[in-house]
Amino acid sequence: MPDRAEVRLAEYGSTQLAAGLLTPRDVERLRALQARGCLGLDQGPTGWRLKADATVGILVLDRVRLVIEPKFAIPGEQLMSWLSYALGASAPLPATARRWSTGPDGYADLVAAALLEQCERLVREGLRRDYVRRRSLEPVLRGRLDVGAQVARRYGQLDRLHVRTFDREADIWDNRVLGTALRAAGALATHPGLVRDLRSTAEAFPPAATPDAALRALDRTRYTRLNARYRAAHTWARLLLRGGGVTDLLTDRGTAADGLLLAMPALWEGVVRRLVAEAAAPRGGHRVPSGGATGITVRGDLGSSSAFRPDVLLSLPRPDDASARTLLPVDAKYKRYDRYGVGAGDVHQLLTYSAGYTPGTAPRSVIVHPSPSGPSHRVLRISGPQASLGSVHVLGVDSRAAPEEAAAWIGSVLPWADS
Structure with missing residues (x-):
C-alpha cells in the first residue's frame, strides 16, 4: 500500500485538502464523524475544507493520515497523564514510554504502548484460562x-x-478482546519497534471475530478476583477499539475508520469528576447522583420533561451540624475562561444549579476549566435589585501540572459549607 499523505492541524484548526486526497469511502467516514460533532467537512470548488472541533488524535483514511494535535488546554506531553487519570488506568511506566517516540505521533504510540505493557505483563504472569x-x-x-x-x-x-x-x-473473551486491540494498535502506531512488539505480543492472544464483537464483550465484562488483573489492559483496549476515548466517538454502524480520536470535552468532564471527588474526600465529602430524586426537572412544557444535571454534585458535611449535609454543584467547562469572561449561558446554567441545590441564604456553584497559564480562582457575584442571586466560583486548573497536584489545589480553594 502506498504511503499516506500526512495532514496536520491543531484542535479547532482547519486545513484545505485537494479533491483527490479523499476517496468516496473517506468522505463517508468523515461525514459520519461530522454528524457526531467531531469535525467539519465542506466541499469547495477545488477540494475539501476540513475543520477540527474539540477532538484530538489520529485518523487513518485510505489516502490520508490525519493528525489533530492538542492546541491549548492540555499540552501534548501531559495528555497521557490526564487521560490515564480520567480513565482510572495506569499510564505506561517512564522506562516504557521512553522506548517510543513522543514526538508528532506520540499520543497514539503511547496509548498503544500502555496496552502493550499491560498485555506483556499478562503474558509473563500467564494468560487466564x-x-x-x-x-x-x-x-x-x-x-x-x-x-x-x-x-x-x-x-x-x-x-x-x-x-x-x-x-x-486461553481462547476466552478476556483474551480475545486484547488480541483484537493489539492488532488494531499495530495499524495505528508509527514507531517500527513498537509495531513489531505489538504484532509479536498479539500472537499470544486469540483474536475476536470482529472489533464490534470485542467491544460487545467488553461491555458485558464483569470483574471478579479471577480476571481483576485484566481491568487496566481492557481499559486501554476499549479506548483503542472504540477509537473515541472516554466516550464512543466513532460510529460502529459500518462507517468506523482506523483511528484513535479523543473528545477533549468528555476527557475534561472525566478529569473534573475525579478531581473534585478526591479534593472533597479529606473533608468528608463525596459524589452523589445528579438525577432521580436529586435532579432539577422542568415540567409543564410542550413535549417531555427536561432536566438540569451538573457534571458533579458533591455532598458536604455542614460545619454547624455533623449529621446534616449540603450540596454543591460543580460543572466542567472545556473553555478558555482564564482569558475570557464566563458566557451568559453558563452563568444562567450555574445560577439554576445554585438555586436548586444550595441553601437559599448562600447559593453557590463551581465552574472548573483548564488553565494552561497556571491555576486561577475568581468569584462571580450575581445580584438583582432585591437581593443577591448567588455566586459562581470559577476555578482554573493548571493543565501543565500533575493531576494529583491539581486535586490538592482544588481542595484548598473549593467553596466549602463553612466558606
Whole structure:
C-alpha cells in the first residue's frame, strides 16, 4: 500500500485538502464523524475544507493520515497523564514510554504502548484460562461421545468420532478482546519497534471475530478476583477499539475508520469528576447522583420533561451540624475562561444549579476549566435589585501540572459549607 499523505492541524484548526486526497469511502467516514460533532467537512470548488472541533488524535483514511494535535488546554506531553487519570488506568511506566517516540505521533504510540505493557505483563504472569465447550471430529474418544452427531453424520462408522470436550483454554473473551486491540494498535502506531512488539505480543492472544464483537464483550465484562488483573489492559483496549476515548466517538454502524480520536470535552468532564471527588474526600465529602430524586426537572412544557444535571454534585458535611449535609454543584467547562469572561449561558446554567441545590441564604456553584497559564480562582457575584442571586466560583486548573497536584489545589480553594 502506498504511503499516506500526512495532514496536520491543531484542535479547532482547519486545513484545505485537494479533491483527490479523499476517496468516496473517506468522505463517508468523515461525514459520519461530522454528524457526531467531531469535525467539519465542506466541499469547495477545488477540494475539501476540513475543520477540527474539540477532538484530538489520529485518523487513518485510505489516502490520508490525519493528525489533530492538542492546541491549548492540555499540552501534548501531559495528555497521557490526564487521560490515564480520567480513565482510572495506569499510564505506561517512564522506562516504557521512553522506548517510543513522543514526538508528532506520540499520543497514539503511547496509548498503544500502555496496552502493550499491560498485555506483556499478562503474558509473563500467564494468560487466564477457563473451561470452553468444543465439538470436534477426532480419531480417538476424548470427552463425551456425541451420539446424535455420530449416528446422523457418520452413519455408525467409528473411524472418526464426534466428541464434545470441556477443556481449560486461553481462547476466552478476556483474551480475545486484547488480541483484537493489539492488532488494531499495530495499524495505528508509527514507531517500527513498537509495531513489531505489538504484532509479536498479539500472537499470544486469540483474536475476536470482529472489533464490534470485542467491544460487545467488553461491555458485558464483569470483574471478579479471577480476571481483576485484566481491568487496566481492557481499559486501554476499549479506548483503542472504540477509537473515541472516554466516550464512543466513532460510529460502529459500518462507517468506523482506523483511528484513535479523543473528545477533549468528555476527557475534561472525566478529569473534573475525579478531581473534585478526591479534593472533597479529606473533608468528608463525596459524589452523589445528579438525577432521580436529586435532579432539577422542568415540567409543564410542550413535549417531555427536561432536566438540569451538573457534571458533579458533591455532598458536604455542614460545619454547624455533623449529621446534616449540603450540596454543591460543580460543572466542567472545556473553555478558555482564564482569558475570557464566563458566557451568559453558563452563568444562567450555574445560577439554576445554585438555586436548586444550595441553601437559599448562600447559593453557590463551581465552574472548573483548564488553565494552561497556571491555576486561577475568581468569584462571580450575581445580584438583582432585591437581593443577591448567588455566586459562581470559577476555578482554573493548571493543565501543565500533575493531576494529583491539581486535586490538592482544588481542595484548598473549593467553596466549602463553612466558606
